[in-house]
Amino acid sequence: MSKFTFAFTNLIEYSDKNDKVEIPTNPVNTTHVYPFSSFLWRLEQAPEILSNGLTQFVLSAYSMMETMAPEVDPATYSVDNAGDEQLAEIFKKNGSSLKLKVQLSPTVGRADDLPQLQFTSNNTQVEFQLKDLFSSVPDARFGVETVLLDGTPDADGMQREQKIEYVLNIDDEFTPGVFRMSNWLSPDSCYAQWKPVCYKAEKRTISNSTVVKHTDLVQLSVGLTEALNNSFAYPLYGGDLLQLTGARAINVTFGIPKDKFYAATNYTVWTVSVGLGQPPADAVSTLVIIVILCGLGLPFLLMSAAVIYLCVRRCRQPAPDGAVSAYQPINA
Amino acid sequence: MDSAEETSPLLSNQSPALNAPTGDHNNEVEYQGCAACNPRSALHRYLALSFMCFLSFGSYFCYDNPSALQDVMTEDLSLTTAQYSSFYAWYSWPNVVLSMIGGYLIDRLFGIRLGAIIFSSFCLVGQLLFAFGAFINKVWLMDAARFLFGIGGESLAVAQNTYATSWFRGHELNMVFGIQLSMSRIGSTVNMNVMQPIYHSLDGRFSQPWQQLGAALFLAAFSCILSLGCAFILAYIDRRAKRLLGADAGSTGEKIQLSDIIRFPAAVWLLCGICVAYYVSVFPFISLGQVFFERKFNFNPNEADAVNSLPYIVSAISSPVCGFLIDRTGRNIMWVMLGSLMTMGCHACLAFTFNLSPYGIMIWLGVSYSILAASLWPLVSYCLPNHMLGTAYGIMQSIQNLGLAVINQVSGLIVDSKGYLILEVFFLAWLCLALIFCAVLYLWDISKLGGELNKSASSRRKDAELAKQATEAAAKAADEA
Numbered sequence: 001m002s003k004f005t006f007a008f009t010n011l012i013e014y015s016d017k018n019d020k021v022e023i024p025t026n027p028v029n030t031t032h033v034y035p036f037s038s039f040l041w042r043l044e045q046a047p048e049i050l051s052n053g054l055t056q057f058v059l060s061a062y063s064m065m066e067t068m069a070p071e072v073d074p075a076t077y078s079v080d081n082a083g084d085e086q087l088a089e090i091f092k093k094n095g096s097s098l099k100l101k102v103q104l105s106p107t108v109g110r111a112d113d114l115p116q117l118q119f120t121s122n123n124t125q126v127e128f129q130l131k132d133l134f135s136s137v138p139d140a141r142f143g144v145e146t147v148l149l150d151g152t153p154d155a156d157g158m159q160r161e162q163k164i165e166y167v168l169n170i171d172d173e174f175t176p177g178v179f180r181m182s183n184w185l186s187p188d189s190c191y192a193q194w195k196p197v198c199y200k201a202e203k204r205t206i207s208n209s210t211v212v213k214h215t216d217l218v219q220l221s222v223g224l225t226e227a228l229n230n231s232f233a234y235p236l237y238g239g240d241l242l243q244l245t246g247a248r249a250i251n252v253t254f255g256i257p258k259d260k261f262y263a264a265t266n267y268t269v270w271t272v273s274v275g276l277g278q279p280p281a282d283a284v285s286t287l288v289i290i291v292i293l294c295g296l297g298l299p300f301l302l303m304s305a306a307v308i309y310l311c312v313r314r315c316r317q318p319a320p321d322g323a324v325s326a327y328q329p330i331n332a
Numbered sequence: 333m334d335s336a337e338e339t340s341p342l343l344s345n346q347s348p349a350l351n352a353p354t355g356d357h358n359n360e361v362e363y364q365g366c367a368a369c370n371p372r373s374a375l376h377r378y379l380a381l382s383f384m385c386f387l388s389f390g391s392y393f394c395y396d397n398p399s400a401l402q403d404v405m406t407e408d409l410s411l412t413t414a415q416y417s418s419f420y421a422w423y424s425w426p427n428v429v430l431s432m433i434g435g436y437l438i439d440r441l442f443g444i445r446l447g448a449i450i451f452s453s454f455c456l457v458g459q460l461l462f463a464f465g466a467f468i469n470k471v472w473l474m475d476a477a478r479f480l481f482g483i484g485g486e487s488l489a490v491a492q493n494t495y496a497t498s499w500f501r502g503h504e505l506n507m508v509f510g511i512q513l514s515m516s517r518i519g520s521t522v523n524m525n526v527m528q529p530i531y532h533s534l535d536g537r538f539s540q541p542w543q544q545l546g547a548a549l550f551l552a553a554f555s556c557i558l559s560l561g562c563a564f565i566l567a568y569i570d571r572r573a574k575r576l577l578g579a580d581a582g583s584t585g586e587k588i589q590l591s592d593i594i595r596f597p598a599a600v601w602l603l604c605g606i607c608v609a610y611y612v613s614v615f616p617f618i619s620l621g622q623v624f625f626e627r628k629f630n631f632n633p634n635e636a637d638a639v640n641s642l643p644y645i646v647s648a649i650s651s652p653v654c655g656f657l658i659d660r661t662g663r664n665i666m667w668v669m670l671g672s673l674m675t676m677g678c679h680a681c682l683a684f685t686f687n688l689s690p691y692g693i694m695i696w697l698g699v700s701y702s703i704l705a706a707s708l709w710p711l712v713s714y715c716l717p718n719h720m721l722g723t724a725y726g727i728m729q730s731i732q733n734l735g736l737a738v739i740n741q742v743s744g745l746i747v748d749s750k751g752y753l754i755l756e757v758f759f760l761a762w763l764c765l766a767l768i769f770c771a772v773l774y775l776w777d778i779s780k781l782g783g784e785l786n787k788s789a790s791s792r793r794k795d796a797e798l799a800k801q802a803t804e805a806a807a808k809a810a811d812e813a
Binding site: 172287 | 624627683747749750753757758761767768775
């Protein structure tokens, strides 16, 4: 039986002093890591079948201290897992939320919202949304750490080597302005797929879009496996998750230099599609083909017809020389 | 009979001797002065050309002042994006109609000399009011000023086209259009590079930031004074040349009628169609180009901006060169087709490939734009007599402005909803339409005019020679009769 796990493990808040959209590698006291296992979750929207046939539900995160809402003094932060007080900080603002919107489709199709990733019957799309999170520094950005766990060995019994590949596509019809697809593969087994774009506002347009970057694949660390042991992965894989060589993690960051940080819009939404088998590929859509055929083909047909008509007309005209001269020679 | 002896001046050492006309073609004055002042000589034409080029320099320079000073304008006057864009909207939208009216007024009422002076003055007054509006921090006055400036600017371009055709028909007309195109780019580029330093050179002299802005715009108005001066000089040169060449006396004094417009040959409407179909596939693309290059080719904003402005820079250099080439070879319709095909190639490469360097493609786009612009506009002069040209150019410019205004909006909508590939295919479709118009024009030309529009340069020269010999022979016959 195939099984795999795609997990959001940590929410990372970091102060981007150099404005490079990179999570500092050395522990600094302005980087806070909030494990997803320390969030509590409520079902904001129960699973329902939408009018377009998709099944959808929304999970919203909150901290234990939310209902108590004490005024927490900014303490000295540490890189270690933050306690509940620090966690409550990011949800301080009114209307702040961290939401996961999950959508599945029984049939092949596309999502309605940008980036309009493809559905197969074997995948699920997760929209990761950060709204109005509070940070005490003005140059704060948020990132998320994600893990792809695949215990299924390949045909030779070896653990699969995960990799991230980028597919170029000339057709950006479904995600205007985005010509690439990132595929994080456990080859022939499972995948996580996303377009390297996230949106800075609820209205998703090209002008509100920005870049999604990620770090290289790294093996699971002790800290990560602690987090995973508290998650659904534990009963799935059991035992020592560190032994699982078919597991990798990346840090995903949002934004580009000089975009005035998370505080510019206080909103980020990123969609990732996870599923079994091969990731769906975007082909050139039928609309484009029809438009090209009509827009270019018809005129060229007309032009060719005109050229052929001209040639035929020219060929039909009597040749100027070689015709019988109107004059009769006097001296025969 | 030696008619040369009869017509040579009695007092040949004086300049310029007025000769008693003995035949219609001898209304011209026998000219004895220096070559540069001789209306027949090429040198005099180029002297007039230099003034023609600077005639609309002021309008191109001042047109893009808001763009060059965008950040300081937005800050000093506390503008929203919509208010800033309105400076361009107030120029463009009225000119959908005003170019046509301006051209008609030049043909019907003012004549080319007075028309150029009047529209130059509109530019100057408009820019002065714009500066004054900034000085007293009244945005509504600035909008009204841009409207006035627009009345002058586009109609002045029509006047410039008419001057060029009137002086260079039968000579280097294509190159002249190329040079004028070049000047428009140069004017814009000089503006982009010079206005910020001008603005900052006034730092600290004014109590309010908008006063500094107003002062900088006043200084920019000097370019309009230069243009107005050129208009006066050109009026004098043109009047003198017409007097010396006897052209005014020889002309029938016809003026265009409104009904003439409806009876314009089909070629003129086809040329308008080619013009709008081509221009809407180039300029809206450049206005959306920066983000396209950032997203598709992963350029940073500076690189994307540099690539995006390549067509303008390249066309400033290549327009006169292409114009010269087209003058040598003739066959304008072929060149128009070539320009369209080359541009289609550019759009196809940008749409369907990742690997080809955008730098090369955009340079290619600049060259193809030069080819088309230098070969398209002179074609109008081959279709119509002189006294209808202002109106024709005005109509062509009006339709072009309308097309650009509408397609700019439509392009934005297409990109937001359907992405850049569909947008490129959209532009390709417009270029196909331009090609179709071109093909129809070619066929029309062959059937109606016997290939007149697409003549090669050498056959035009032959025709001119034959015509000249014919008139001389007719005059000789008239003399002898």
